[in-house]
Amino acid sequence: MTHSLSRTARSLAPAFLALALGVSSLPVAAADAGTAPISLQSTTAQPAVPGVNADLRLLHHTMLGVGGHPVPATTLLLTPKGTPPAGGWPIVAWEHGTTTPGQKTCAPSQTPELDGGLTRNGFKSDYAWQIGQFTDAGYAVVAPDLEGLGPDASTPYPYYSLSSLARSLIAGVVAARAAESRLSDRWAVVGHSDGGHGVLGVEPLAGEAAGLTFVGTVASAPYVAIEAHAARFGADGKAASNEAAAHQGLMMQQFQGALMATGLKVTQPSFEEASVMGPDLAATLPRFRSLCSVAAIGTIDAAVKAKGKAFKGLKADWASQPQMHAFLAANDPAVTPGYTLHQPVLIVQGNADPFVLETLQTQFADKLTADGVPLTYKVYDGADHFSIIRRADADVLDFLRRQFAR
Template sequence: MTEHVVPLGFDADAKLLVHTMPDVRGGQTPATTLLFVPKGTAPTGGWPIVAWAHGTSTPGQKTCAPSLTPELDGGLTRDGFPSDYVYQIGELLNAGYAVVAPDLEGLGAEAIGPYPYFGASSGARSLISAVKAGRLADPHLSNRYAAMGHSDGGHLALGVEAHADEASELELVGTVASVPYTSIAATADHFGEAARTATDGATASQARMMREFQGALMAVGLTAEKPAFDPRAVMGEDLARLLPEFRSLCSVKAIGTIDAAVKAKGEAFNGLKKDWASNSHMEAFLAANDPAASPDFTLRRPTLVVQGTADGFVLEPLTTAFVERLRGKGAPVTYKTYPGADHFSVIRSANADVLAFLREHFAR
């Protein structure tokens, strides 16, 4: 445990915790987590905890970690996607919550194994391990926590409930998923259709790139769990050749590698196969990790899902359909949409609703 730089405006103490967590292959691995604790006297029972998960900062480069960047986003803001993560964590601290923000398995200065991108169990255990490490580091933290995340972090937060009983000393009070990255195959299909029907070349190229991006992320995540998997089973040579570089970069530059290659070859780009998501290994990976692809996935604890209508990465119609399926199973999901909000502006748009949800469920 070491002191950490406190972002400007935080009235809090910050520490970098080095601990262990279960890894994706059944062992233990080093992990790093940022712990932020409000200054002042803890309330009776200790500071309630928000376990907060960041969005996609990289397909696989361990240095693209929140703890290594002042904006707490692994380079998103630096590379041109202002994340507003500092704002969100600051709002949580001002509301009286301690925040644990894990780098996630495979990310951060201490990481020694691969980053299992999109791995639901890995992400859930990263968050739970972060809560446990935070309580060991600071005796003034409560045993009650909420899971929360943005984009892929929102997807990971949705998976915590399934593993909450692995830490029986802790109480999960609820989950907040901000624009959760789910419905991957449907997202790829959407962009594929957009590319086919576009009336201008630039729009077609952008949509084509976004389709390839979905498959590249999933192939990288699958190979982290199953190194023997050959990505060429789901994609052509042009996209497969990009994967080593793609995996080694932070998010924005990783997207840029695919964008440049797609623009160079246009419709001739040999990328995702038409039936890529039906490959037996990929289908199993999506069923295990994408809650929208699992017929058995449901939630039993209070959950808030927030979604902007102008999000170009996580698509509102797909999130709405996913939430409707959950509600059809009786899941206690509150769903809020924000007209005109995009992938990052939704953080400020939803802030009041997020804080109200947390306040309500920590009070129970």
């Protein structure tokens, strides 16, 4: 389904994020009254990435954290080789998917594939390939590690926090503009999986600052409709005709709840895991949170295998627990009351994706369309959670070209 595209919106200031939460603990230089600092601390040259023809730097800066205070953050800046076009290189702010539930070292800047260990551990992400496509097309790429991840992180990773994911991108773009004068004032966002979820939160926060032109959003297999995913995986497991499929469904159901409980616990330390899950799943969480994604999934997989149908995991009403219900309502665009977007959006989804299910993604896309969102939604036959990146590449590049040309 394709829908008409709307006008551009103003979003970012070139050096500072507007103060939305009353932060004033750091000095503000050359900022308007009422702004909070995103301060570029330093830059570090990074080694070349095979297949990516770009200059690579790691930016050390601050961002507005979920606690309402500036926190340390790191962002990769990749600029094409050679001379920029008139007006500078347009900016693609790119956000990675789930590389970990909570381990700060599982960050793009800490791995040569720019994917926090996904490829190294068995999930070929194609993240570096996609970034190379963008730089080859003449875009500068801003790729944040995310709040709580990366070498400078000093606070926990607030997994699935939509505002944190969005502000990680915003802060990265602001820091990049401070570090590199040859960047354009026009920018778009692209994200995959949980990064696809994260980019869906950028436009609503664009009014925090002014000065740059936000031109659109690309979400690849965005991780939304969490409660519905957990329910579907659980139902599929119960209906499975063989033991392997039954185990897979149960394990994936538990994985959804473990991720959400991890994110909620960071933003609300008073949250008790026992209110939404049994002791077997709760026992996996300390180790689960300390690992990169593939090993973290393996922890739950092993625990479910050990107990089988006797596994005491998510409670039937887990998503109705008041804190969890509020967390999902605030952070999952599929269920957030009144959620909408006004700038052009492209969502791409594979129908062979075992992690983000096409049927649920299509329901989300239909809801956005019904609400008047200027959405282009494309489903790719046979594409899975990672192959969608290459399958949709031409459509993503075409969408970006058209938005930057407006």
